[in-house]
Amino acid sequence: MDPLESEWIIRARSGDLPAFGELVNRHDGYVMRLIRSMAPQEEAEDLWQETFIKAFAGLTAFREESSFRTWLTRIAIRQCLDHRRQERWKRLVPLRAAPSREAESLLELPSPDPLPDQRAVRQEMWHHLQRALDNLPGGQRAAFVLKYVQGCTIHEVAEILGKAEGTIKSDLFRAMQRIRARMQQLYAP
């Protein structure tokens, strides 16, 4: 571990807020990017803040068996999954006929109007990818985000999520299959 980071951790454990602020500065963007891929945008800042508040409160329990970033990632993922679990209970809708696939596709097709530039097209595609991510089970989504959005190796993903590497490979494979199916459905002629 980076000696400077180790020193910040030791100081932050004894309640040194500026030292914890240094840790926040270092990992801020990484955590926000992770949370934005795991949770609704409007909830991202609250979840980001809760992650760091929990990290500060739990620093004494951090035994440096993994890197600080790995530990922080675990907290953030747990926050997002807990939030998702609570939300899905609140958002239950009455039993109804599932909309037909055709109708669903029409609803979600990108606008036929020409988009101003390539960046807007990518944003639109990212939006659809996020919708596909929303439909993944929590574990598969976490594995996909850590691997493809955060750029972790499978070994790191397994360490963060506390699963075997084989399970992560299988989760990633299933997640990719589901995302492909959904994206193909959206963009098929």
Next chain:
Amino acid sequence: MKPCPKMQLAINLYHAGELDDGARLEVERHLERCPACREAAEHIGEIARLAAEAPGLEENLAAASARRSRLMAALTPRPPARHTAPLPARPMPLQPLYAALAAMLLVAFGFLLGRFGGRQPAPDPTLQALLTGFQPVVAAGHTVQPELLNVQRVRYDPASGQFEITYNTVNGVRLQGTGNQPQVQLMLARAMVDSDNPALRLHAVKAARTIAAQQQSLDDELLQAIDYLLSKEQNQGVRLMAIRVLRALPLTETIKRTLVQIVLHDENPALRMEAFDGLAAHAGGREIEPYLQTIAKDSSSSLRVKARTLRQTIDAGPVRSAELSQEN
């Protein structure tokens, strides 16, 4: 043309950068000569690139700085209460305060629940305001907010007809009751939607099927949970059981539409067959008749055979139908 099934995992790992040199070369050679796998690989690569470009770091620096300041303000110890504290320039976000308050109240609530087992604690208005969602459950003499429930185990005793649901707030509490009690159904719904344990979800759905068979109806929350499982559940055994719950209920128009959607669109052939059987069992197969032509082209040969047999049965009428069943 479909990509080669044996290569799919390798192609995924190839794009994940997780193959050694030998395996990577093997995949590349395969991609050169297999257009279907090449197309699949391109699609996977495109999704991987898109994910890597995820927005998140593109916000302006001022927003990030303000966010960090708010966090630091939230972490800064408050001055003693006896002083009249000036209002901070940036008000502390409410959510951490609520979380801390909720945690304290939960501990106090659980303590009271364990200590005064038989008494019904007065509902705390602050807690109720925080924990929104479904109505409180009155179980084992306690009022429990559904947000607090953590169902651990579901058991059914066919001899007594009693369900036993073990749940946990702070202290373990066990609820016993029959299927017509709303709190039993609400807890089953909660277990189906909230539990990460597929075995528990399966037990809960089986219990719902028992209730559906006994009463021919289910409460709204339980039906909502069944619907949730049908659309979101990953465990196919749980989904199959959810269809059996619907089969145990009278075939309303809504349930019929749900089963038809499954027959026509579900990816799992076992589930399509189960839904088909559910529809074919009603009105001599007339409920599914308008869809038989489509089902006769299903990718599952068993389902195609079922559809053709039902078509013949319907066309043959009652007399021929009896002959066909004897032949089978």
